[in-house]
Amino acid sequence: MSDEVGFVSMASGKAEGEAPRIGVGMLGYAFMGKAHTNALKKLPYMIYPPAAVPRLVAICGRDQGAVSAAAQRYGYEKYYTDWHQLIEDPDVQLFDNGGANDIHAEPCIAAARAGKHVLCEKPLGRDAEESKAMLDAVTKAGVKHMVAFNYRFVPAVRQVRNLIESGALGRIYHWRAVYLQEWIADPDFPMVWRLDKTRAGSGALGDLGAHIIDLARYLVGEPARIAAMTKTFIKERPDGKGGRAEVTVDDAFAAVVEFENGALGTLESTRFAPGRKNHNVFEINAENGSLRFNLERLNELEVMWRDGRRETQGFTQVLITERHHPYWEHWWPHGHIIGWEHTFVHEFDHLLRAIVNDAPIAPYGATFEDGYRCAVICDAVLESAASGRAVEIKY
Ligand SMILES: NC(=O)c1ccc[n+]([C@@H]2O[C@H](COP(=O)([O-])OP(=O)(O)OC[C@H]3O[C@@H](n4cnc5c(N)ncnc54)[C@H](O)[C@@H]3O)[C@@H](O)[C@H]2O)c1
16 A cells, blocks of 8 residues: 555555655534644654654544535545544544543544544643543543643643753742633623533633643642632623523632642632733742743743853843754744744654654653543532632642
């Protein structure tokens, strides 16, 4: 069997000569379906030579007109209106779940049982129990599994991880993270799936908080205990049919966390912060200095060193666009900045390399184990908010 890029043996997942092709089946064609497809298309010519060439086999959605239009627009060979058919398609080797949170677990578990590798958007499940079932399914099936915590793949964030791993920062004292948006501050903003607990699992917590919880684990380490409060500011919204619908999730949360390594952290997320578009910001204060990252300035890091050799009095802004910086060998001459969408290119490259070379997703990619652990912490936030007590994190 061969094709124009030199397909050799997908059964072994190994390339002999040219890169193998990996058939992708995509669930969802909206925000994430678009972002993921954009990355899959860019990958083979920007990450060159690619470990594998994604083949856009099929895309799935419920509305036939909309999903067929999406298939044509994005370049998928086929479309389905039932995800079972997507998973049954023998040409699909990687199942990519960019659907809403209530459509994460069942299709991912079915895909794993069918022997497909699985990428799932965050949050993995709607709670820890659902996430554990997903983790168990992929583990049992022996397939590659990854949660789309794409902020791990921002060059500046990976640079922070590298600096921590190298020991340059020394002991970490503080982690301070906020993820703030504004899009439901208007009380007349209508009910959507993200405001319904049965569909979303939680509100700002699972939507935005999951990202900063994952970054906290990725960069600082495991939390030992957490104390939190949640708030639902607007309890009813227009249902879009002339009536009202109850909001059943948190609109915001704030938490204090103690890490196993003794660091102290804070985490806060809301979708009620007028003026904050996608304000995903963290700061680390450590023995040898401090680092600050702001997603809306994702090519930059604010750095302060106090190690005697290169001491600065305050923060210095550093462009993370040098060729030796993470992922930069694939892009442009330094200073020719990249954007949010490129994090998904790095993410898929990591996943395809793991599939082709049978290499681990961890520690730089988030596995379903990471997705499950994040869900345990989200559940602990809700438990602490309900009880008014700190909760020990137990996986
Ligand atoms: N990594 C990130 O930065 C990031 C950003 C936004 C969203 N997300 C996550 O991605 C997921 C999708 O979010 P979104 O913003 O794309 O949502 P969206 O509402 O824009 O799209 C949801 C998609 O799911 C599809 N869908 C829902 N139920 C379905 C079903 N039963 N069968 C087939 N298709 C179905 C819809 O047709 C739509 O294409 C969520 O889990 C969300 O948390 C991640």
